[in-house]
Structures are given as C-alpha cells and as structure tokens.
Amino acid sequence: MEPIVHNVITRSDGGLFHRGFGRLPRGIVAVCGAVVGMVMLLAVALAPFGATANATTTTSGMSLTISAKVGDGDSARPLAGDTYSVAYVAKMKLNADGTAIAGFKTNTRFEAVDHDWGKLTSSQYSAAAKEVAAYADKHDGYNRTDMRTDANGKVTIPSLDYGLYLVKRVGVADANKAYKCDPFFVTIPETNGSTNTDDWDYRVTASPKFEQISVPGPTPSSPTPAPTPTAPGGSSIAKTGAAVMRYVEAVVILGAVAFAIMFIRTQLRLRREER
Incomplete structure (x- = not known):
C-alpha cells in the first residue's frame, strides 16, 4: 500500500x-x-x-546580565562605571531530545586550555577561570569587550549562543578600587536541574563576588622639623645676643682683674725702689 x-x-x-x-x-x-x-x-x-x-525560538533572546553590587539588601551599593569582557569558551551539547546538557565542546580558540568542563569542582572552576582569562588576555580571546555597568551596577550582553562563557572585570572606576573581583564562568542557559525547557533560564543574571581590599593612599612627605621653641617674647636671635654679651662681660671682668694685679705690682715695685 x-x-x-x-x-x-x-x-x-x-x-x-x-x-x-x-x-x-x-x-x-x-x-x-x-x-x-x-x-x-x-x-x-x-x-x-x-x-x-x-x-530554538528562545536562542535569539538569550542574554547575560552582570549585576555588580557590594553589600546586602537596601545597603547594597552598585559598582557603576566598571567594564567587563566576555569570552565564548565552549559550546553546549544537549542530549537527543534537547532536554538536558550532555556536555561541552571547547571552541577552537581555547583548545590550548581545554578542560572537561562538566566535571570540574568549584575550586577547579576558579583556577580554570584565571587560566583561561590569562590566555584570553594574550590571544585576543574576548568576543565582547568593554561592557560598562550603568548607575545600577548592571550591563547586559545580548544575543548569546548555548555555551560556557568567561566573564572578566577589565576596567575599574576610581570609586570602586577598594573591591576586587576574580574572573568567573557562566553557562547559558541555566537549566536549574529541570528537563522541561520552559523552566530554563535563557536570560541569565550573574552577580560577581567581590572582596574588599586595602587601597594605598598618597605617599606621605617627610615631616618638616619643628622650630626650636622660645620663651614668650623672646627669639633664638635674642638668645644668641645674650650669649655674646656674657662673653663680653667675662672679658671685661678678666681685663679689670689683670689691670688691678698690674697696678698692685707696680705700686709694690715703686715702694721697694724708694727704700
């Protein structure tokens, strides 16, 4: 039939x-x-x-929003004016029916720093992020660069593909220099452990973890020596004059004593001659 x-x-x-x-x-x-x-x-x-x-229909709408803030709740302060770069490190592979992540395939650009991305521990991810960031810096590996946070500390990178992305803070505003942020990975979309693609997060928001550091201040100049204190109404010049006068007085006194001795000796000599 x-x-x-x-x-x-x-x-x-x-x-x-x-x-x-x-x-x-x-x-x-x-x-x-x-x-x-x-x-x-x-x-x-x-x-x-x-x-x-x-x-398929949501791929064109996938995006990553970086929300950079320090503190919690109402006291959280947005870090505005910082810039971030994003690198597309690995493609995401889905299973046959497209309901789960089957693994990742490292993009050609990053084959030199390839890892089994789906099996890394938290500490291994942190170390790998620093390694990949250093490699991207040397080999122009960023797809999106200089994405600047707005007054709310946010910046959105639109039109992304399925995959693993590296995010690095590359520029720091003067007001934000007391806060350090290491590079980190983000997967898009986030499945949230669900096999229902309607539950997946295709517009991911990532909040970097910041560490407060000490910022060196201006180098202090050498202290100016304090002037020698003087008595009220006096001065060092006056003290110098007084010392000179003491020397003059001593010389006059010694001279008077010497004259008196010479006078007495003369008188004694004259008396002996008269005898």
Whole structure:
C-alpha cells in the first residue's frame, strides 16, 4: 500500500480528490491537491522538532546580565562605571531530545586550555577561570569587550549562543578600587536541574563576588622639623645676643682683674725702689 502523502501529491486526478471534487474542472482539482499535499508534507517534516521548539525560538533572546553590587539588601551599593569582557569558551551539547546538557565542546580558540568542563569542582572552576582569562588576555580571546555597568551596577550582553562563557572585570572606576573581583564562568542557559525547557533560564543574571581590599593612599612627605621653641617674647636671635654679651662681660671682668694685679705690682715695685 502506498503512503498517504505520496497519494495526495501524485494522484490529483482521482482517489480522494476525484470523489470529492468530481464535478470541478481538472485544473482546479489539481491545484487544490497540490496545496493540500504541501501542507501535509510540511506538517510531517516539522513533527520531529516539536520537542526542541522552545529552545530554538528562545536562542535569539538569550542574554547575560552582570549585576555588580557590594553589600546586602537596601545597603547594597552598585559598582557603576566598571567594564567587563566576555569570552565564548565552549559550546553546549544537549542530549537527543534537547532536554538536558550532555556536555561541552571547547571552541577552537581555547583548545590550548581545554578542560572537561562538566566535571570540574568549584575550586577547579576558579583556577580554570584565571587560566583561561590569562590566555584570553594574550590571544585576543574576548568576543565582547568593554561592557560598562550603568548607575545600577548592571550591563547586559545580548544575543548569546548555548555555551560556557568567561566573564572578566577589565576596567575599574576610581570609586570602586577598594573591591576586587576574580574572573568567573557562566553557562547559558541555566537549566536549574529541570528537563522541561520552559523552566530554563535563557536570560541569565550573574552577580560577581567581590572582596574588599586595602587601597594605598598618597605617599606621605617627610615631616618638616619643628622650630626650636622660645620663651614668650623672646627669639633664638635674642638668645644668641645674650650669649655674646656674657662673653663680653667675662672679658671685661678678666681685663679689670689683670689691670688691678698690674697696678698692685707696680705700686709694690715703686715702694721697694724708694727704700
């Protein structure tokens, strides 16, 4: 027995169409048969893609939003004016029905720093992020660069593909220099452990972890020596003059004593001569 689709397409002059439209002109019957056949063929061709239709339609809308803040709750302060770069490190592989992540395939650009991305521990991810960031810095590995946070500390990178992405803070505003942030990985989309693609997060928001560090201040200049304190109403010049006067007085006194001794000796000598 021939397939139904085949009959619809090839038998426009008989069968189903011949019985239903026997009184119509053959040309009209042929056109109607061709249209119905194309519709049924299209429906059959699209049927296998029903399970992944949601993932396909949302791919163009996938994005990553970086939300950079320090503190919690109402006291959280947005880090505005910082810039970030993003690198597409590995493609995401889905399982046969597109309902779970089967693994990752490292992009050619990063094959030199390849890892089994789906099996790394938290500490291994941190170390790998620093390694990949250093490699991207040297080999121009970023797809999006200088994405600047707004007044709310946010910046959105649109139109992303399924995969593993590296995010690095590459520019720091002066007001934010007291906060350090290491590079980190993000997967898009986030499945949240669900096999229902409707539950997946295709617009991912990542909040970097910041560490407060000490920022060196300006180098202090050498202290200026304090002036020698003086007595009220006096000065060092006055002290110098007083010292000189003391020397003068001592010289005068010694001179007077020497004159007196010479006078006495002269008087004694004259008396001895008179005898």
